[in-house]
Amino acid sequence: MSKLAAQDKFIDLSDYGRPLAKILASKLKNTRFTPIHITFLFGISGVIGIYCILQNHYFSAAFFIILKSIIDAADGELARIKNTPSYTGRYLDSVFDIILNFLIFMAICYVSKTTFGMTILAFIGIQLQGTLYNYYYVILRNKSVGGDKTSQIFENKSPRALPGESQKWVDILFLIYTVVYGAFDKIIHTLDKDAYKVKTFPNWFMTFLSVYGLGFQLLIIAVMLPLHYIEFIVPFFIAYTIFVFILIGIRKTLIKA
Helix, strand or coil, X not given: CCCCCHHHCCCCCCCCCHHHHHHHHHHCCCCCCCHHHHHHHHHHHHHHHHHHHHCCCHHHHHHHHHHHHHHHHHHHHHHHHCCCCCHHHHHHHHHHHHHHHHHHHHHHXXXXXXXXXXXXXXXXXXXXXXXXXXXXXXXXXXXXCCCCCCCCCCCCCCCCCCCCCCHHHHHHHHHHHHHHHHHHHHHHHHHCCCHHHCCCCCHHHHHHXXXXXXXXXXXXXXXXXXXXXXXXXXHHHHHHXXXXXXXXXXXXXXXCC
């Protein structure tokens, strides 16, 4: 299943790892590897990247952060190839992402001597950025004919487990997901509560919005680290959050519900 119908597809600047992810998924198609295995693998890559930051090995850190983005795309690709979508994988992926984001910024805080308060602001900022991207993207996917609807616009209750997965684990991971993402979801929904009424989003808008996708955020970090701009990562992402309000303003002004 494709995430989007052909007419709704856009250039996703955060999804640069997709071509390699498709190759990896195709190689694993006839193996015992499952999408969940791939999710754990990208978690390992992220942890290695964090360790490299703490050891001041910034080129290596950049490599494993980019590798994490590529592998992150592969679990979904493998699920589509094997036709095994699951809410377990969907929530586990998201939980791993927010944990790794937090640890990456804590590692940057430790190495760069950036204040803890500023680092928390930057972490909140990237989560709001990513939530805005996911909010609009999930709306588009749910409106798109034949699009992937595993992710819901409003995550109000635990979904019914799909064939092959445990309802217990879906419920547990959904609870964790709502705890770690709930506040960010509510903030973005409050800022643009009528976005779900829009029939579709123009391709140019989604491409512009994709600079807030997690892959692009990690790419920025991966570029800044080996350039020894680590001191500027936290203030950059705090300032970068300003565009959340600009993008919402563009949506409300130019893309009417």
